[in-house]
Amino acid sequence: MKLTFFDFIKGQLGEKVPPAPTKDLKGQTVVVTGANIGIGFEAAKHFARMNPGKLIIACRSKARGEEALLSIRADTGCTTAELRLLDLSNFASVKSFVQMFEDNNDRLDILVENAAIYMAKAAAEFTEDGWETSVYVNNLATSLLALLLLPRMIDTAKKFNINPRLVVVGSEVHYWTKFAEKDVFSENFFRTYAYKDSKLLRGRLDKLRYYDTKLLNIFFTRSLAEKLGKGPVIVNTVNPGFCLSNLRRDADGLQAILFWVFDTFLARTAEQGSRQLVWAAIGQNGDLDELRGAYISSMEVMEPSDYIVAGNGKAVQDKLWDDLLAELSQVDAKVTDVVRDYLSQ
DSSP: OOOOHHHHHHHHHHOOOOOOOOOOOTTOEEEEESTTSHHHHHHHHHHHTTOOSEEEEEESOHHHHHHHHHHHHHHHOOSSEEEEEOOTTOHHHHHHHHHHHHHHOSOOOEEEEOOOOOOOSSSOOBOTTSBBHHHIIIIIIHHHHHHHHHHHHHHHHHHHTOOOEEEEEOOGGGGGOOOOHHHHTSSOHHHHHHBTTOHHHHTSOHHHHHHHHHHHHHHHHHHHHHHHTTSSOEEEEEEOOSBOOGGGTTOOHHHHHHHHHHHHHTOBOHHHHHHHHHHHHHOOSSOGGGGTTEEEETTEEEOOOHHHHSTTHHHHHHHHHHHHHHHHHHHOTHHHHHHHHHSOO
């Protein structure tokens, strides 16, 4: 499928966003990352109104997280919401969060990976351990969190006879980017593309780096769903649409002007965007198999970009998966265990 800019405008202006679905989440545990603001915060409020056994908002900032938690409790009356700190710009924080979660929770029914960053500066920025920041947060750490929590989700399915869902927040911007074949099929794509020695990334426009991370999100969920097969855990990617967001707060110059125009005339509210996340997490009354590895937009399964589904897309997907595991298994040996014990080879 292709998405033109006209299609994007038409979707933003012409589509009426239906109400969020609702469900009794009694006894269930829900985790939403990046839940202190924006669509993550609004999604957390929706879940809070569904009587969850436990709602965990995972945030980087303790102060902002506590403020969000108080607001969620006040707005919804939810007494089972709690805050846990998670910094996706630090692998150690991801591992600490997972350990904390496993020590204190016997189930995980819904995981919504919403946290992401948009690096507005033209020049790439790198973490202390050498990775381009947006790829680190939006892809490497997000994927690490999903893989490390997967065993608890599978165990939840067995114990409680349900279909846990793992939702990764993507974007329609994935339609507007692709990777050069020589980069994908280099020794390791992530090293070639996103490590500190990468000349490729240093010259790539900031918005295209963000587009790339959203494309990588979809490749990841498709691979993970494929490896899970017909198992009980449902994995998908959801597009909330273009929403009012602090994600673009660091934009300046012409970029800031363009975003102002888009925000003023095209953007949905964060609450409207959050409805898509909720649908991906609890919606669909029909065949759940349709949601496996699906790209969800406008509360329905849509075909992702031609780059993903046509031509060499499957070979690209498989190579990116292998390269991702090669990197993450060095971060935490448990990744290798998860792949061996829970995923088909």
